[in-house]
Amino acid sequence: MSFIEPININSNQVIDGREIVNDLNLEFDVVVIGSGSGGAMAAKVLSDRGYKVFIAEEGPLKLTSEFKMRESKAYPELYQESAGRLTKDKGIKILQGRNVGGGTTINWTTSFKTPKRSLDWWIDRWKVSGCTTEEMLPHFAEVEKQMGISPWELPANENNEVLGRGLSKLGLSQGSISRNVVDCQNLGYCGMGCPVGAKQSTLVSLIPDAINNGATLGHHLRCEKIITKKGIAEAVVLRSMDKTCLRPSSVSIKIKAKKIILAAGAIGSPAILLRSKIDDPHKLVGKRTFVHPVCLSGAMMSEEVGAWQGAPQVIYSDHFLETRPHSGKIGFKLEAAPIHPVILASVIEMHGEKHRYVMENYPYFQVVIALLRDGFHPESIGGEVYLKDDGTPGLDYKITPYVWKGIRDAWLASAEIQFAAGAKKVWPIHREADFYNTWSEAKASINRLPLEILKAKIVSAHVMGGCAMSEDEKLGVVDSLGKHHHTDNLYVMDGSIFPTSVATNPMESILSFALKNAQALKI
Amino acid sequence: MIHRRTFFKTGIIGAALLGGAYSITSSLKSTPHPDYKFFDKEDLSIMGVFSLVILKGTSIKEEDLPKLLKDIEAAIMGLPPLVQLEVKELMLLFRLRPGRWLLGRNAPWGEASHEDVDAMLNDIKFHSLPIFRGAYAALCELVTASYYANSNSWKGIGYPGPLELSE
Secondary structure, eight states, rough: OOOOOSSOOOOOOTEEEGGGOOOOEEEEEEEEEOOOOHHHHHHHHHHTOOOOOOEOOOOOOOGGGGOOSSHHHHHHHBGGGGEEEOTTTEEEEEEOOTTOOOOOOHHEEEEOOOOOHHHHHHHHHHHHSOOOOOHHHHHHHHHHHHHHHHEEOOOOOOOHHHHHHHHHHHHHEEEEEEESSSSOOOOOOOOOOOOTOBOOOTTTHHHHHHTTTTTTESSEEEEEEEETTTTTTEEEEEEEEOSSHHHHHHEEEEEEEEEEEOSSSHHHHHHHHHTTTTTTOOOOTTTTTEEEEEEEEEESSSSSOOOTTTTTEEEEEHHHTTTTTTTOOOOEEEEEEEOOOOHHHHHHOOOHHHHHHHHHHHHGGGEEEEEEEESSTTOOOBBEEEEESOEEEEEEOOHHHHHHHHHHHHHHHHHHHHTTTOSSEEEESBTTOOSSSSSSHHHHHHSSSSSOOOOOOESSSSSEESOOOOOSSSOOOOOOSBBBBSSTEEEEEEEEEEEESSSOOHHHHHHHHHHHHHOOOOO | OOHHHHHHHOHHHHHHHHHTTHHHHHHHHOOOTTTTTSSOOOHHHHHHHHHHHTOOOOOOOOGGGGHHHHHHHHHHHHHHHHHHHHHHHHHHHSSSOOOOOOOHSSSSSGGOOOEEEEEEHHHHHHHHSHHHHHHHHHHHHHHHHHHHHHGGGGGHHHHHHHHOOOO
């Protein structure tokens, strides 16, 4: 099978930051920082409208032909901090993309519209306008069309089937996950870059579209700061990066633009605003950053699961979201998680005998994950993006007792589901937990587990917030269209604009809001 | 004499040791081993014995260590500069006398028996101080991720590897 790469790396519209040896001054109509869901959509829409767009990406440009389904290659090349980014207290591991395509290159293709309850909450509590479900539906429809988002027709893999079986046995609601794929080969390696170009990441869809419209893509280019004058954003300063994308050179590229759009993700975008000392009278930038804290439950099944193969996520349950009001216990979404050796070994955090036991039984291992809905309750205020000594960003996220209680609930729910599905043993992924043989044993033990970081394994693949949108400048950094409240010509169009977590996998939400806001942008 | 357990419980010394390691790092004159960019000879001996204990029960053998240590170093070199510095600090915990004392050992860790390393790992795995639990996480992740990144380890866990795609 052959895949025709839609980006021509030899085009003069594709710039490799490593090859820039002298300072440059450029001028464009629009400069977009970041090439993931938000940035790529903004670049596509604005280049469609005839504007001269420059897309700056900190990470490398890796083409479909370079994706080899190897963890050893994918994590250092395509993820922030080699897929090892941690919160300040090391309590949460954060998986984020860093490449042309951003998170869309390495996510698991799971696509959901923004839940009505989240939209209504943002309108009611966060004074966001223009985003009722009815107002968003045309944008969702357009995004689904552009990105190939459609229901998954093939049977679920066994990893997902276990979740589905357990939910059915217990009478809990479940649904099928739509995916942004075309001619998917059901390989199971979405997290390492789709090797056949089936996943409609922005790398193979919106970015090539924008380039075809005349946009210029620059990779290995980190945005150092935005230059403002009298409350107006005028230019950005980029630094070319070394081959590892870890160290900036002294070469700077200054791009003057009529509009500057930040889409560097919910850690990157607040960090750029902080580094640039952009006016922030209400001290909101970087605050209320959410991660959908994820806890995990492993099950040992009698039959082989082979959780490395097949579409990673196709069955989910919102039972524990729908039955829990925002004012009550924290809700969570249940999904299965694909498991490859490196990520499994990293997650279980074990040595010696227990490590050997889990890894030897790897083919029989199944994992249910729970994504907690953070940000909707006064006791879930999220984290804060801060700058480290060298100006790079970090996230300080403390898990509150309210959120911890939800984590315990999620371990309980997951274990019950896994036993109902026929699990021989279940292990909530926590250093003090064992493999339990029965649901009653698991229940009693989980209720005694200490709720502490670096005992419970907590991860995140969704960072949101930190530049919240609101019509009220005391509540939000940007307005409902992504325009900065205090700096003209400056916009944010990525996951950082959400006032809370999305309460579902956020890719389609980020794309849809970027589509809506880029269409509305006046230049 | 204050027992080392008292220091563990107060948490002050442990935090101070690791927190102050930045300055120690800058003053530590450590030249990498000629074949490495990050590890020096003592780091290699420590990481070697730790790796064998962490991976006990897998197919790891002493002769596999040079390749594994190279892979661990490559993983470290792929981390941002400030995180690389944290890994240096982690190594100092095991190298410097105060750190060894906190972990109940006078002699270098590179010369420790597997039983002693196993006991220490169990100690920091469940430690009351998150900083020690974080050290456990870092060690396990560096070693196991590097081990399973290598396709030679896959047979032992029943992982067939990715499918070969036809052109």
